[in-house]
Amino acid sequence: MSNIIKMINPSKLDYDNIGTDLWGDPVIKDLRSAGDVAQESGARFESITHDILNNCNSGRYEITKKPYYENHWKLGNREGDFFILSENRKIHIECKQLGNAESHFDKLSHCLLNLIMGCYGKEYWLVYDYNREMRNKTKIYKLIARCQDVKEQVAIQGITFELIHIDDLPEHLKKI
Numbered sequence: 001m002s003n004i005i006k007m008i009n010p011s012k013l014d015y016d017n018i019g020t021d022l023w024g025d026p027v028i029k030d031l032r033s034a035g036d037v038a039q040e041s042g043a044r045f046e047s048i049t050h051d052i053l054n055n056c057n058s059g060r061y062e063i064t065k066k067p068y069y070e071n072h073w074k075l076g077n078r079e080g081d082f083f084i085l086s087e088n089r090k091i092h093i094e095c096k097q098l099g100n101a102e103s104h105f106d107k108l109s110h111c112l113l114n115l116i117m118g119c120y121g122k123e124y125w126l127v128y129d130y131n132r133e134m135r136n137k138t139k140i141y142k143l144i145a146r147c148q149d150v151k152e153q154v155a156i157q158g159i160t161f162e163l164i165h166i167d168d169l170p171e172h173l174k175k176i
Contacts, residue, residue, distance in 0.1 A: 038104055041097050042095070042096075042097050045097035046081055049081070049095045049169070050063070050065065050082070053084070053173065056169075056170050060087075061085060061086040062084070062086075064084075064085070065082060066079045066080065066081070067080045067083035069092065069119055069121075070119060071119055072110075072114050072116075072119055080093070080120070089123060090121055091124070091125055092121050092125070093124075093126075094111055094120075094124075094126055094127070095127045096111070096126065096128045096129075097129050098128055098129065098130040098131075098139075098140070099131050100130070100134050101131075101134070101137075101140060101143075105139055105143075108143065112150055115154060115161060116150065116153065116154060116157075118159065122159055123159070123160045124159065124161050124162075125164050126161070127164045127169055128143075128163065128165060129165065143163070144163065147161070148163075
């Protein structure tokens with residue numbers, strides 16, 4: 001086993017992320033520090049979305065956190081973000097904090113394929129946010145345009161799809 005810890009500049013090491021392997025040798029538990037930051041950001045965004053869902057609810061709907069669904073690979077027990085159940089609507093909600101629209105932006109295609117394949121049911125909301133201070137918003141404009149195309153495509157299948165910026169979520173919730 002190579003000891004890559006000695007090959008990394010000590011200023012780049014997070015010593016809380018160093019553990020020991022089965023033989024007692026030091027190892028880095030996880031090299032994905034950038035992923036950890038994205039995961040924390042995503043969890044915070046989900047929490048904010050949950051606050052808005054609760055705040056806008058006057059007993060009109062039930063909120064389920066982490067609902068299960070089967071994805072387009074036919075893998076069951078996948079965790080979604082939220083499911084809203086009202087008297088006459090069932091809405092699957094996924095939340096995406098896009099930041100500067102870099103690598104996590106590419107993962108949106110997975111959500112859209114699940115939508116097209118009917119994995120989320122008959123109504124799906126993709127709630128998103130991004131760094132509004134970023135200069136080049138081309139990817140955000142492309143996301144909006146692509147989602148409009150997909151919305152029209154899945155409507156033929158009887159699926160309702162909404163791409164919702166987090167600022168607009170309360171207006172959509174009023175309609176439930």
